[in-house]
Amino acid sequence: MKWLAVKKKISYFLSSEFFTDALRTTISIILPVWTLFALGKPQIAVTVGVGTLLASLTEASGTSNDKKTGSLVSIILFFFAALVTSFCWPYPWLMGIVMFIFCLGFSMLSALGNRFSIIGTTAIALCIFIIGLKPHNGFEFSAYLLTGGICYYIISLIQVWLWPFRSLRQAVAECVNATALYMKARTSFYNYNIPLENCYHNIIPLHTLVNEKQEAVRDLLLRDKLAMHPDNKNGQRLLKIATQVIDLYERITTVHFDYQHFRKEFGFTGALEIVSRLVEIMALELEQASHAFYLNRKNQPDLHTNEIEYLESRLNYVIEKESPANALLLHGLKQNIDDINSRIQQLKTMLYGEDQLPVAEDEALTYESLLTYQPQTFTQLKSHFSLKSPVFRFSLRLTIACVFGYCLGQILPLGNYSYWIMLTVIIVMKPAYSITKTRNKQRLVGTLIGVGVGLLLLATIQSATVLIAISLVFLLGFYTFYRSRFVLGVMFITPMVMITLHIYSGRQTVFIIERVYDTLIGCGIALAASYVFPVWEKHGLSDNIKEVLKANYAYLESLYEQLTGQQPAFNDYKLLRKNVYTKLANFSAAFQRLLQEPHKAEVSIERLQRFQALNHQLYGSVASLILHDANSQHNVQNQALTAEALHNLQSCISTTDEPPPDSLYNQDSSIEPAGTQFRNILNITAELKHLYAELEKR
Structure with missing residues (x-):
């Protein structure tokens, strides 16, 4: 049975989108590079390969229109960035200014959504690669880079057309x-x-x-x-x-x-x-x-x-x-x-x-109303150019860190691969401190393990053909895991880069030491920059708490309406349900990020954990009554208990002390028996009210 379970997992993995996309991407990179090398054009092969590789990093799940838009924006943006950088890299001060503008501008694209965030980050990576490759003919280099990107996107869009x-x-x-x-x-x-x-x-x-x-x-x-x-x-x-x-x-x-x-x-x-x-x-x-x-x-x-x-x-x-x-x-x-x-x-x-x-x-729904994400337009982008915007604050942090890494590489004798410092910075740095911290650890662990694997392979295998074949397997592994399991992606890409540079540089090994200390420097810069214009989760904690309470209040209110003979519209109920799911998930994610921040001692972890558990209990109890029992329990006492529970939540989310609907909880409890779950809901909201007061004191 264990073997059958393992077999199923392997089968699922080999058929998954992660692996099949990785296989298609790896082949898309290898074929043109191999062909151009066979034709005796190694420089063109490297440039086209870099273009294909960078284009592949921009791909994310989405509709066919998403992929078409992303491909078009990437092609235009990459060609422009490559052209400017190719002509500016020989002039360090000018390149520093260009890096500042590009880092700030491209990272601001994250305000338009995750797809554009990936495109912006990859465009910055492209500029860094060009600084490292130092092309002599800027226009020709950009054209070959563009060719590699276009080839990849054509293959990607064909796949979308065949399997929509x-x-x-x-x-x-x-x-x-x-x-x-x-x-x-x-x-x-x-x-x-x-x-x-x-x-x-x-x-x-x-x-x-x-x-x-x-x-x-x-x-x-x-x-x-x-x-x-x-x-x-x-x-x-x-x-x-x-x-x-x-x-x-x-x-x-x-x-x-x-x-x-x-x-x-x-x-x-x-x-x-x-x-x-x-x-x-x-x-x-x-x-x-x-x-x-x-x-x-x-x-x-x-x-x-x-x-x-x-x-x-x-x-x-x-x-x-x-x-x-x-x-x-x-x-x-x-x-x-x-x-x-x-x-x-x-x-x-x-x-x-x-x-x-x-x-x-x-069960007809207004499906558009169930969409959480509403994409912003380029005209709305300018509203984010403010220190109040988390996007702008992150863009400033990333820009300062990248420019600092660039200046460090220009001032100190860090070798030919000092641009790895900037690459590490843009890979590791994320808007949230906790994610940056986690990425730092993963990057360091993945790099050190990858270096160990690479050194072992280089010491035991002398055949260049075998080493190249192994590097292709590592490339496949990188594309398979870099989105879902970042540390494994780093573990695969590190020995792949080591093997490639080892063969390309005539079997030199000095770059391995550079790889390690450049990664350490980049991780250090990224972590230090997290304290520049930070956005700490503790500052938004109160808002997150109120959002959860508001969502549960609205859901509990729908139960009260049902108890009083009103039937909520099907679409409205679905929206209320989704809102509770989303707010609880958002709070949970924010709480997990808070646990990794340096200011976590300033909040009561135990109370927040209890707050989470109570809200999940409240949602489960209310949902159970809405779906199963409420129609058979339209008695006055249950209405009274629900009304008082609403009042408990209302006192948390509003500064006004409004009484519950019709003050039903004041009625004689002997009129009709109350359901146990209704009393349980009242007890939960009473504890939430007390807990909220304690959290507000903190």
């Missing part, structure tokens, strides 16, 4: 897989040996991952006119799958109880182990389905059918032996599990391409 939904399939498969991981992590709630605080601490990062994958699917799917066209069967199928998996995630989240009470009541009955295993099996089936979908395989045999039937019979036996109250609780849990399982089976049918049913008309 390839990136989207990858995104959907990753979203389903992330949902399976989240579901598997929730089994810990049924293990009384694991503290509940640890359970929430473990699932919160996975919620962030799921939200990230859902956003990627929305971005690729809802902006793709071809996929969203009603007559496009493949696009509509992917739309159905995306809708189903997002709804499934909500159902998984709503399996929420007072787990402390649940563990106490059923810790010795075997129910906890049964439920945990049922959830684990469903997560495994979901994971298997995601892999099969991406590999475009048909229906896979269910390996757990007999075990599920056995576990269900055991759970039914436990229910029969329990008290009426406990039996009712377990029966409700079993219904939730059955509902989730049926949804997984339906999703599997869709993933295997066997479901051709149209999307229900009553």
Whole structure:
């Protein structure tokens, strides 16, 4: 079974977008370079190869229009940057001024989105490469560079034309897989040996991952006119799958109880182990389905059918032996599990391409409203030229660091490869201090391991042909991992560069020492520059907290409206749900960055962790009532408890002390019995109110 699992992972990896794109990119670089070398034009081969390599670094997932726009902008920008730099590099002071302007201008493109951010950073890298290559004929060099870029983009666009939904399939498969991981992590709630605080601490990062994958699917799917066209069967199928998996995630989240009470009541009955295993099996089936979908395989045999039937019979036996109250609780849990399982089976049918049913008309959505990212135009770019803009502050940091690295290379005798300092700076430096710090470690670790591997290969292998073949494998490894696992990308590219320069320089090794100390200097500059015009997470912490509370308030308000007989519009409910997902994920990501900043001691980590856990509990409880119980619990007391819970949240997000709707919480509690979950929601919001007051004091 272990070998089968390994085989599946290998198969999935070899078919993944990361590897297949890496293989296509590597071939796109090798073929023209090899051809030109064979024709006896080594200088042209190197220039075309650099152009192809840099063009490949700008590629990111997106729609066909995204890729066309990115290709056009890259070609124009790269040619302009290459032309200017090629004529200015012999004049150090002039080149310093050009580097300042280009670094500041190109890095500001990040205000237009991630794709343009990558293009801007790569354009800076192009200028640095030109400083290192020192071309003598600027126009000819730029033309060959342009040729390499155009060749790569032509191949890339042909691939998009042949397989228009390839990136989207990858995104959907990753979203389903992330949902399976989240579901598997929730089994810990049924293990009384694991503290509940640890359970929430473990699932919160996975919620962030799921939200990230859902956003990627929305971005690729809802902006793709071809996929969203009603007559496009493949696009509509992917739309159905995306809708189903997002709804499934909500159902998984709503399996929420007072787990402390649940563990106490059923810790010795075997129910906890049964439920945990049922959830684990469903997560495994979901994971298997995601892999099969991406590999475009048909229906896979269910390996757990007999075990599920056995576990269900055991759970039914436990229910029969329990008290009426406990039996009712377990029966409700079993219904939730059955509902989730049926949804997984339906999703599997869709993933295997066997479901051709149209999307229900009553579930029509204004899909554009679900898009989080709204791209900015070039006319809006000027509004970011202010110290209040995080984009401008980062651009200044990067510019100062790069120019400092350039001046250092001009003043000190750092060798022929001192431009590696600037390359390290632009690779390592990121807008957030925490990411820069992490990249620094990864760059250093990857470089040192890569140097060790490179030295071992150069010492044991003398054949240039074998070394070149190995360097091509390393190049493939770099393109496979540099986006997803940066440290592995560095580990692959370092020995590849060492082998190439070793052969190109006539088997000299002095550049290896330069590679190490240039990397150390570059990492040091990047880390020091992080303290220049910084944007610390602690300053935005209060806003992030309020955004989470506002999102949960709006979601809880929709429950109150349902209790009072109002039915929220389908589209409005989806937006409220998405808003809670996004705000919780944003807070979690900001909190993780805060933990790596030097000022983390100034905030209460324990209180923030509790704040996270409470908000996840609140969302799960509210969602559970909206989807399952609210329609049958329209009594006055439940309305009163919900109203008071709203008041608790309102006191946190507003300076006015507004009473809850109709002051229902003042009514006599003996009128009608209140549901346990409603009292639980009130308790959660009361603790949040107290916790918020404590955090504000800090």
